[in-house]
Amino acid sequence: MDTAERTELVTRYTEEVVTEAEIEALFEERDSPTAYIGYAPTGEMHIGHFTTMRKLADFIESGLDVTVLIADLHAHLDDAKSPFELLDSRSAYYEAAIEGMIEAAGADPDGIEFVRGTEYQLEDPYTMDLYRMLAETTLSRAQRAGSEVVRQSENPKLGGLVYTLMQSLDVAALDADIAYGGIDQRGIYMLAREQLPDFGYDKPACVFAPLLSGLSGGKMSASEETSKINLTDDDDAVAEKIEGAYCPAGETEGNGVLEYLQYLVFPVLEERGEEFVVERPEEYGGDLVYDDYDDLETDFVSGELHPADLKPAAAAGIAAVIDPVRERLLNQPELLEDAYPEKYA
Structure with a gap:
């Protein structure tokens, strides 16, 4: 190199x-x-x-x-x-x-x-x-x-x-x-x-x-649960947070869903040699497949990719990235209990 x-x-x-x-x-x-x-x-x-x-x-x-x-x-x-x-x-x-x-x-x-x-x-x-x-x-x-x-x-x-x-x-x-x-x-x-x-x-x-935007809009806040995704969140919790996230059609400014994709999901997919798939019914144009974040953002801004279709795919992509970390941490309950007794003990 x-x-x-x-x-x-x-x-x-x-x-x-x-x-x-x-x-x-x-x-x-x-x-x-x-x-x-x-x-x-x-x-x-x-x-x-x-x-x-x-x-x-x-x-x-x-x-x-x-x-x-x-x-x-x-x-x-x-x-x-x-x-x-x-x-x-x-x-x-x-x-x-x-x-x-x-x-x-x-x-x-x-x-x-x-x-x-x-x-x-x-x-x-x-x-x-x-x-x-x-x-x-x-x-x-x-x-x-x-x-x-x-x-x-x-x-x-x-x-x-x-x-x-x-x-x-x-x-x-x-x-x-x-x-x-x-x-x-x-x-x-x-x-x-x-x-x-x-x-x-x-x-x-x-x-x-870069500092990522919070899912609820504005700056991510460590004290606001709906603003971020924790490493111990399960797939359902991730999906719920992404479903309720600030992600207005065509807007990129302060859009935490897009930022998670740009700075986390797509780099990891690139490392794995995988593509990002947005599943859509055939009546709405069928599935969209991306191997580059910029192409996804272009489609989102143009209206070709709607938030209702993007959010489930984003949630699945984020969950796939954090799942191994969650399992590692939950398999060490004493580690969590000792560090954050008010939540896990």
């Missing part, structure tokens, strides 16, 4: 890349550049996380060395979303869920290395670098960088501000050439590109995933 092919794998299905030329240079300079993504183990993982797993599968295929940070300290620093006593159990759940999603996305989970924040964030040189960043970063700069990630208020807690600096520093601590995350992480990684060279580290290239 040449540099152009490796770069295409890393940059496809993304919202923004900073910069593609830097990623090309990394592949020219070394066989196995490094990449990292971090997840704070707070609420249950859902389909929005799954799209980033599909991207990690691309990273692995391109020859990147991939590290997944289970950012346990971050999970408490962001307004105590995870109590200290649940950090270990939720971290274990996140590792299991991520392994399941990586495998379902068509890659080998052994191709990633898991690291927990508490393994290195409590000792030198990390702590000394963090103190230096705290001394040199203004309150307004830290707030601006983390404005899309941590909870904001007129009187913010210090934990959320330290969170932002720690995430910037994680890039260097994990020796990552490429920092990967949702587009909401952009401010934090731009801070890393700005500040890390001052501490003797290279600035990272950055790859940003």
Whole structure:
């Protein structure tokens, strides 16, 4: 695989890349550049996380060395979303869920290395670098960088501000050439590109995933059940949520059903060499078969593909992707009970 092919794998299905030329240079300079993504183990993982797993599968295929940070300290620093006593159990759940999603996305989970924040964030040189960043970063700069990630208020807690600096520093601590995350992480990684060279580290290239719209319209909300599909939802629950989803005929803006297809279902089908089939009665034109998302969107916008026909096919496609992950998690009931006792115990 040449540099152009490796770069295409890393940059496809993304919202923004900073910069593609830097990623090309990394592949020219070394066989196995490094990449990292971090997840704070707070609420249950859902389909929005799954799209980033599909991207990690691309990273692995391109020859990147991939590290997944289970950012346990971050999970408490962001307004105590995870109590200290649940950090270990939720971290274990996140590792299991991520392994399941990586495998379902068509890659080998052994191709990633898991690291927990508490393994290195409590000792030198990390702590000394963090103190230096705290001394040199203004309150307004830290707030601006983390404005899309941590909870904001007129009187913010210090934990959320330290969170932002720690995430910037994680890039260097994990020796990552490429920092990967949702587009909401952009401010934090731009801070890393700005500040890390001052501490003797290279600035990272950055790859940003799009944030999916919620099924009920607008931004996906982790606290709104109808807004997202959970990894433990069965096929009936998936079908019910998709049936009630915001999907107006011909409209693509804020259409979570289309986004799930574009960023999750079609990439997985491509990996498997399969097509996406929309079943329709012969009186309405018969079945439609797609091997490319753009063709599906064109038909949807033109009116050739109606939401009533698309939704059942989308539900079946999404369920087929998450089914193996659901089975893996439900076969470990103690994992769910320990991590989320209020729901599963």
